[in-house]
Amino acid sequence: MPSATTVSKGLSITSGDPAQRSRSIEVDCCAAARAEQQSIADLLRQWLPTGIIGHVHCNDPNRRGPGEGSLAFAPILRALAEGGYRGAAAVEPFDYPPDGRTCAAWAIGYLRGLAAWLERLATRYGKRNC
Helix, strand or coil, rough: CCCCHHHHHHHHHHHCCCCCHHEEEEEEEHHHHHHHHCCCHHHHHHHHHHEEEEEEEECCCCCCCCCCEEEEEECHHHHHHHCCCCEEECCCEEEEEEEECHHHHHHHHHHHHHHHHHHHHHHHHHHHHH
């Protein structure tokens, strides 16, 4: 199956093949930050209601894990929560200094910290204000 760099391209590939229509689309944050015209959070807000998003790769355009580059993951996590996303999410760096375990621990700590912060804001100020 050919690969796609945007959600729209992925949908055009799968919609033309009846055998692929039941498949979901993956949002890779590294690729989406480079190829999509809109922010990843806006992309998720657009496509999550359709049910087509089935997997999210949390990685930075610098090919490192979340929190190790310039991509803001708080808006991404907020969009996933607001959209009721219950699919798989994985950390997928391609460059992981100083080693894999440290990179994984950092990424999980960073994402869990953001998720807890967003939850506190939502509890304190309401979902629309955080």
